[in-house]
Amino acid sequence: MRIEVRVIPRARREGIEQLGDATYKVKVTVPAAGNRANERALAVLSEHFGVPRRSITMVRGHRGRVKIIDVRP
DSSP states (O other): OEEEEEEETTOSSOEEEEOSSSEEEEEOSSOSGGGHHHHHHHHHHHHHHTOOGGGEEEEEOSSSSEEEEEEOO
């Protein structure tokens, strides 16, 4: 399944908010520097969907806030 994710770095609390059928907002507490926010966002998504981290890959949006994520079972 492919989803669109908007990542919010340096949030007070981590969490996921579903905005539409395949659109999510992911808040992470780490800064965006050094790809840390992307990695943490993928880890938060893996916990949310109940799949291993290796089952989630970022298809597009490595440097922007809006990302396309592929989630495999």
